[in-house]
Amino acid sequence: MIEIDNAILSDDIAEQYFVCDLIKCKGACCVEGDLGAPLEKEELPIIDLILDKVKPYLSGQALKSIESQGAYILDEDDEYSTTTINGKECVFAVYDDNNILKCGIEKAWLDKKIDFPKPISCHLYPIRSRQYEQFTALNYDRWDICTPACHNGQALKVPLYRFLKGPLIRKFGEIWYDKLLNIIKNGRKSKLRANS
Numbered sequence: 001m002i003e004i005d006n007a008i009l010s011d012d013i014a015e016q017y018f019v020c021d022l023i024k025c026k027g028a029c030c031v032e033g034d035l036g037a038p039l040e041k042e043e044l045p046i047i048d049l050i051l052d053k054v055k056p057y058l059s060g061q062a063l064k065s066i067e068s069q070g071a072y073i074l075d076e077d078d079e080y081s082t083t084t085i086n087g088k089e090c091v092f093a094v095y096d097d098n099n100i101l102k103c104g105i106e107k108a109w110l111d112k113k114i115d116f117p118k119p120i121s122c123h124l125y126p127i128r129s130r131q132y133e134q135f136t137a138l139n140y141d142r143w144d145i146c147t148p149a150c151h152n153g154q155a156l157k158v159p160l161y162r163f164l165k166g167p168l169i170r171k172f173g174e175i176w177y178d179k180l181l182n183i184i185k186n187g188r189k190s191k192l193r194a195n196s
Contacts, residue, residue, distance in 0.1 A: 004179045007172060012140035013127060014184045017153030018160040024148035027101030029125055031089035032145055036082030038121040039072055040131075044080060047071050050105070050114045054092065057104035062091040082119070092118075123167040127160070 002009040030037075039047065051071055055063060062085055069083040071091065082090045092104045106118045117123060126149075128141045140160060153163065161168065161180060169177045 002180070002183055004176055004183070005172075006134070007136045007138055007176070009138040009180075010140055012142075013138060013161050014159065014180075016140055016150070016160045017156075017158060018126065018146070018149050018163050019153040019156050019158045020146075020163075021148040021152040022100050023098075025145055026099060027093070028145040029143070030093040030101040030103070030122075032143075035075055036072070036084045036090040037092070037119045038128075039080040039082060039119055040121075041080065043119055044072060046116050047082075050108070050116055053113045054104050054108045057094055057107045058092065059085075059094065061085045062093075062104070065091050117170075120167065120171055123170060124164060127164060127167075129171070 001011060002014060048071070051066075055066075058066075065083055065085045072080050072082050074080055082092055084090055089101060090103075093101045094104045094107065096102050103118045103122060105114070105116065108114045109117045121129065124138075126141045126143065126146055128139050130137045130139075153160070161184065165177065168180070
């Protein structure tokens with residue numbers, strides 16, 4: 001376990017190798033699972049604000065789902081997530097010419113139509129973030145659909161925390177990320193605290 005400020009990370013984040021291999025997985029994380037992408041409450045007004053600019057990137061089925069269900073839902077655990085198309089892919093998922101799922105929000109961001117890259121849960125994946133009263137828990141979500149990413153990361157020698165440098169900085173800031181690097185560099189991964 002690694003503790004940095006108010007975040008507690010599983011050791012897997014420092015120890016496992018990971019680099020997405022979209023050619024092999026086809027973006028399966030956008031379609032597999034029970035719900036759409038988890039959303040933080042602060043992201044809901046952002047989704048509402050950018051929706052019209054993202055819609056041109058979405059499929060007809062996605063637009064119908066958004067029209068009937070909205071862009072996000074409150075689930076049985078009182079948590080928000082994006083809606084899905086017929087209980088499958090996220091409404092913001094878009095197939096490219098190679099039948100790989102990409103994010104419509106991210107496509108709009110790359111085209112500089114919006115200034116929100118994508119929900120932080122998607123950006124951080126396969127790290128799952130859960131907010132508790134006193135701390136944020138970060139855990140590596142092991143899933144067989146990501147096996148190609150594990151092999152790819154191992155071959156390239158890229159640890160998970162390096163692969164997700166940008167999203168981790170987006171969520172926690174550069175100072176926090178530097179603390180993570182120092183803890184890993186010093187090899188102290190059990191019951192460590194790096195307080196500001």
